[in-house]
Amino acid sequence: MTVSSPSAAALTAAFGAAIERHLVSCGDPIVYVANARAHDVLAWLQTTPGQEFNYLTDITAVDYRDPGRPLEVVYQLRSLDRKADLRIKIALDTGRPLVVDSVYDLWRGADWLEREVFDMFGVSFTGHPDLRRILMWETYNEGFPLRKEFPLRGHYNRAEQTRQALAANPEAHYSVEELTIAEAFQELPPDVRERLSHGERGFVK
Amino acid sequence: MGLNPDTSPVNTEDGVVSSMSPNWMTTKLDFLANWARANSLWPMPFGTACCAIEFMATAAGRFDLSRFGMERMSFSPRQADVLICAGRLPFKLAPVIRRIWDQMPQPKWAISMGACASTGGIFDTYAMVQGIDTIIPVDVYVPGCPPRPEGLMYGVMLLQKKIKGESFMDSSIRDEQLTDPRTGLFLPAQRIDEISEPFGNSVHQTRSA
Ligand code: SF4
Numbered sequence: 470m471t472v473s474s475p476s477a478a479a480l481t482a483a484f485g486a487a488i489e490r491h492l493v494s495c496g497d498p499i500v501y502v503a504n505a506r507a508h509d510v511l512a513w514l515q516t517t518p519g520q521e522f523n524y525l526t527d528i529t530a531v532d533y534r535d536p537g538r539p540l541e542v543v544y545q546l547r548s549l550d551r552k553a554d555l556r557i558k559i560a561l562d563t564g565r566p567l568v569v570d571s572v573y574d575l576w577r578g579a580d581w582l583e584r585e586v587f588d589m590f591g592v593s594f595t596g597h598p599d600l601r602r603i604l605m606w607e608t609y610n611e612g613f614p615l616r617k618e619f620p621l622r623g624h625y626n627r628a629e630q631t632r633q634a635l636a637a638n639p640e641a642h643y644s645v646e647e648l649t650i651a652e653a654f655q656e657l658p659p660d661v662r663e664r665l666s667h668g669e670r671g672f673v674k
Numbered sequence: 675m676g677l678n679p680d681t682s683p684v685n686t687e688d689g690v691v692s693s694m695s696p697n698w699m700t701t702k703l704d705f706l707a708n709w710a711r712a713n714s715l716w717p718m719p720f721g722t723a724c725c726a727i728e729f730m731a732t733a734a735g736r737f738d739l740s741r742f743g744m745e746r747m748s749f750s751p752r753q754a755d756v757l758i759c760a761g762r763l764p765f766k767l768a769p770v771i772r773r774i775w776d777q778m779p780q781p782k783w784a785i786s787m788g789a790c791a792s793t794g795g796i797f798d799t800y801a802m803v804q805g806i807d808t809i810i811p812v813d814v815y816v817p818g819c820p821p822r823p824e825g826l827m828y829g830v831m832l833l834q835k836k837i838k839g840e841s842f843m844d845s846s847i848r849d850e851q852l853t854d855p856r857t858g859l860f861l862p863a864q865r866i867d868e869i870s871e872p873f874g875n876s877v878h879q880t881r882s883a
């Protein structure tokens with residue numbers, strides 16, 4: 470039997486009741502966190518010496534078929550220096566609005582990951598700067614495809630789906646900011662900025 | 675087309691398609707134009723998925739699509755003759771392929787390559803167009819998942835055969851088939867639903883809820 474991650478014990482010591490339970494599944498430590506404190510917990514895991522989970526591998530969600538079972542938002546963290554992984558889960562009651570705090574302020578990579586969870590499961594992330602659909606087109610209004618109550622072929626008939634798809638403007642999905650890194654140049658880390666400013670494809674300041 | 679003397683149709687409604695009847699001159703012109711067209715098709719590759727890999731293999735040295743005068747991939751729709759949809763088409767790409775098709779000048783043809791492009795294939799889901807013929811007119815369907823390069827080449831040869839049978843006496847085959855401005859659809863709604871009905875194994879696919 471694998472022992473639980475040392476992070477789980479440290480989390481319980483630091484957050485007490487906000488850590489609902491923890492387990493090890495297939496060798497991976499999983500910690501369930503109360504929604505209200507989730508952002509604090511994730512920030513703590515990112516910055517506290519000895520934890521330093523500086524890389525957000527993925528955010529996803531799981532909707533179970535069992536009735537009444539909560540929908541889980543899953544954060545997969547990795548500490549690149551310590552070479553350790555940790556999975557944080559937030560259980561959300563599907564009867565109530567699915568809202569969690571965005572971790573965009575902690576890991577910029579959360580931007581598109583949270584948009585995907587929003588697109589597929591309908592979970593909103595408070596504090597996300599640009600929460601809109603990412604895989605489905607923006608005017609898609611059939612619901613959230615990865616929820617279990619969503620029918621495989623969608624809610625509308627094929628003709629209606631085709632009509633709505635053809636009515637979409639294929640150029641409307643991309644804003645200029647998405648297509649250029651020029652605006653984001655100042656926000657890049659200094660070493661990346663340094664690299665991009667050299668060479669023939671270098672960024673002209 | 676330069677070769678097409680303005681054969682303005684007298685009355686297309688009544689099925690009279692041309693003011694001229696075929697004669698020695700026009701059939702020879704047809705032969706010449708069709709021979710030229712059929713052997714210099716510039717494909718617009720619309721590769722969206724796994725089929726595109728097989729399409730690339732077809733274009734590469736071993737199978738060599740250039741034997742059919744098709745080596746010149748036209749990545750601009752405005753210079754393309756034949757749209758090859760190689761791969762599944764999600765609804766999100768439907769307006770894109772429609773726009774590309776509308777941008778291609780006449781004469782133009784379309785090949786639907788693979789089970790997905792032709793019928794939706796294994797993807798009988800909320801996200802997938804159930805056959806690109808609900809979006810654009812298709813000339814040749816190539817079955818397979820993915821079709822082998824020989825299959826695609828057979829499709830190309832069928833298309834060449836079709837082109838060689840065309841006549842500029844019938845100008846209606848060059849009519850743009852636009853989407854209906856009232857419904858916004860290319861085919862009548864009923865036909866789209868009919869075409870998209872599940873068939874084969876996807877009848878047994880579980881419908882959740
Ligand atoms: S027909 Fe098969 S190979 Fe072609 S796109 Fe569909 S799944 Fe891929």
